[in-house]
Amino acid sequence: MGFExxxxxxxxxxxxxxxEKPIKPRRKMVDETTAKPARKADPLVSIIGLLQKNFPLAFPKKPAPKVPLKIGIHHDLAAHAEQLGLSAADIRAALKKWCQGKRYRECIVADTARVNLQGQESGIVSKEEATYIDRRKSQTQASEPA
Incomplete structure (x- = not known):
């Protein structure tokens, strides 16, 4: 093939x-200069969000403090599992994550009322439970690097 x-x-x-109609490049939804790298969303976060939406008095959103949950609340949630579209394993995992946090440990104080899904009093935190949580707090703080 020649130059001509x-x-x-x-x-x-x-x-x-x-x-021909020019092809437009796809626009980015977020400014690339300020965007953080994409992280995979934790499915437990969406389950906890669902619990917060359906039971706001038992699962308050930040910055409100968490409240001590009724002993055996997982049974109450299991009754709502089908309605929420959750499995028993999903509920257990979400409750475990909810109760492991610092905000939840701080709400476990002796003689504080525990709440059910509707936010009504359903028992109290015993002194033994509060002592156990205090020991766990001090162990956690001792294991953190200074």
């Missing part, structure tokens, strides 16, 4: 691109 043929081919392609 290449030149005519180039002109034909240029003419063809002028007549």
């Amino acid at each position: 043929q290449l030149a005519t081919l180039r002109d034909q392609l240029a003419q063809q691109t002028k007549t």
